[in-house]
Amino acid sequence: GEDVEQSLFLSVREGDSSVINCTYTDSSSTYLYWYKQEPGAGLQLLTYIFSNMDMKQDQRLTVLLNKKDKHLSLRIADTQTGDSAIYFCRPGGSQGNLIFGKGTKLSVKP
Amino acid sequence: DAGVIQSPRHEVTEMGQEVTLRCKPISGHNSLFWYRQTMMRGLELLIYFNNNVPIDDSGMPEDRFSAKMPNASFSTLKIQPSEPRDSAVYFCASGGREEDTQYFGPGTRLTVL
Numbered sequence: 404g405e406d407v408e409q410s411l412f413l414s415v416r417e418g419d420s421s422v423i424n425c426t427y428t429d430s431s432s433t434y435l436y437w438y439k440q441e442p443g444a445g446l447q448l449l450t451y452i453f454s455n456m457d458m459k460q461d462q463r464l465t466v467l468l469n470k471k472d473k474h475l476s477l478r479i480a481d482t483q484t485g486d487s488a489i490y491f492c493r494p495g496g497s498q499g500n501l502i503f504g505k506g507t508k509l510s511v512k513p
Numbered sequence: 514d515a516g517v518i519q520s521p522r523h524e525v526t527e528m529g530q531e532v533t534l535r536c537k538p539i540s541g542h543n544s545l546f547w548y549r550q551t552m553m554r555g556l557e558l559l560i561y562f563n564n565n566v567p568i569d570d571s572g573m574p575e576d577r578f579s580a581k582m583p584n585a586s587f588s589t590l591k592i593q594p595s596e597p598r599d600s601a602v603y604f605c606a607s608g609g610r611e612e613d614t615q616y617f618g619p620g621t622r623l624t625v626l
Contacts, residue, residue: 434613445517445604445617446556491556495613501546501569505555 405429409504421479425492432494440489517618525624531593538607548604595625
């Protein structure tokens with residue numbers, strides 16, 4: 404079956420950049436999503452990239468896609484304590500492709 | 514828009530009891546998803562509906578779980594009888610835009626004693 408892999412933890416200092424990585428197996432994904440989950444809350448759509456793009460920038464967020472290697476990353480510039488959360492990637496866009504990664508817990512230290 | 518609404522937010526019940534979780538999707542969305550989240554297994558898709566019709570229920574753990582969507586604005590997930598291993602956070606999400614995005618509700622935290 405399809406698989407999505409993420410590292411489970413990432414710790415950074417406030418003000419540094421964070422890079423969260425995701426690898427996936429479904430080559431038919433047309434949209435690739437990043438979601439953020441804060442404690443006690445549901446998943447919130449953060450950003451997404453279309454599969455024919457290599458990069459998408461949205462304020463402090465940069466999404467990089469290497470379609471050949473099936474690798475997706477989310478870079479958060481100037482990471483703040485409010486960015487502490489769990490980040491999930493989801494390669495999607497095809498019917499039935501609804502698998503999320505297990506999530507990367509980002510801890511931001513002051 | 515109020516977003517996806519789930520009720521109750523917390524449910525504590527005893528083993529063997531019936532549990533019903535409720536979801537109201539965002540108006541105009543035609544897809545609805547039920548997920549379960551645990552520390553051990555992460556986020557698992559249980560079932561999803563498109564235009565009120567169940568499309569894929571292969572994630573439903575067993576016959577004790579059932580889901581319905583009688584109309585476009587309401588869905589239920591029922592567990593009967595409940596067991597301690599069903600304890601988890603259950604999320605409902607709705608979607609309907611071309612880009613296949615999903616919008617999650619706040620979740621129902623279920624504890625089965």
